[in-house]
Amino acid sequence: MRILVMNPNTTASMTAAIRATATAAAAPGTEIIATEPLWGPESIEGHFEGYLSAAAVLDRLATLDMSFDALVMAGFGEPGREGAQELLDVPVLDITESAAQMAMMLGHAYGIVTTLDRAVPQIQDRLLTAGLLQRCAAVRGTGLGVLELERDVERTVEVIIEAAREAVRAGAEVICLGCGGMAGLQEKVAAALGVPVVDGVAAAVKFAEAVVGLGLTTSTGRSFAPPRPKVIGSWPLSTHLRPSAERAQSSPRNTEFSAQTSGI
Missing domain, CATH: 3.40.50.12500 (Rossmann fold)
Known part of the structure; x- marks a missing residue:
């Protein structure tokens, strides 16, 4: 089982601390990977930065080049979880x-x-x-x-x-x-x-292991159905921030990604 833990701010040292806690909580056989957005605030202390971070996290998820079985969003009280549930076909838990x-x-x-x-x-x-x-x-x-x-x-x-x-x-x-x-x-x-x-972080990892172990994931029957196909200008933003050789095609679900930060 592979769990992605997403630090919602861009401070890599905080990502490392979150990764360490998630790894310590994980059961044998669970792989923890952790990263942060490619852009956005270095810390989140209010609604403005929270909504910026939510967009940056969704942008990161839409361009990340790896598969995973569950996502843990490591921001406390911050928005974006519901968007990730629509975007991904794996369970999404927030701390x-x-x-x-x-x-x-x-x-x-x-x-x-x-x-x-x-x-x-x-x-x-x-x-x-x-x-x-x-x-x-x-x-x-x-x-x-x-x-x-x-x-x-x-x-x-x-x-x-x-x-x-x-x-x-x-x-x-x-x-x-x-x-x-x-x-x-x-x-x-x-x-x-x-x-x-x-x-x-530890609690979300354990819940993620349980949900994946039971073969469950987010319901797409109503509230968290995949985003409807439509033109979204300049989306995903991170593809415009990278050199052209590193740009990846975006995908509405958990495929076709490209990673740069925190070793992934």
């Missing part, structure tokens, strides 16, 4: 819903610790749309920007623990790490809190 779903299996109420406070409403909206907000006791920001998470890991863990304690006091029995850039920190946070801590 927001995967983390919340797993947390609800472990406790009555869960909390989320994320980056900046401005991300809180965006995450709440995503949970509401997914039907998962009712059992969320709290979403708390740490005040750290996405790119700050990697600068001082020990300080990052301290700040996450402080925010997570606020969520626990608000009624959370399980904590979700609310950013792909927090991947790999769950054990340190759990040791300090004494409650389960769910990493969304």
Whole structure:
């Protein structure tokens, strides 16, 4: 089984950290590949950057030259998942819903610790749309920007623990790490809190393995039917950004791709 994990920003070091967490969670025989868009914001901290990233991720998926059995989208609370479900013929999971779903299996109420406070409403909206907000006791920001998470890991863990304690006091029995850039920190946070801590990347990988193992994929009967054939000007954009020798033909489903970043 091969699972593609997509970092929605263009920071390759974050892709590497996400890849490491996904690989650690994967079962023997599961191959993890990870990449990021060819263009777009270096981090995502708001709706504007989120929608830019969604377009960049879909562009990347439409021009990626490899097959895979499932896609994990590693952006927390960010748009684009539904578009990928229409585009691809494999299961698509995102870390927001995967983390919340797993947390609800472990406790009555869960909390989320994320980056900046401005991300809180965006995450709440995503949970509401997914039907998962009712059992969320709290979403708390740490005040750290996405790119700050990697600068001082020990300080990052301290700040996450402080925010997570606020969520626990608000009624959370399980904590979700609310950013792909927090991947790999769950054990340190759990040791300090004494409650389960769910990493969304790891959770999504395990759900992806289960869905693929059961022979299931996204329903195309209605909401996520393939995009209707039509002219889309300058799409995919990345084919216009590469030298002509490297350009690939776009495809509406998971075929005929060309890869450049993060070793794939």
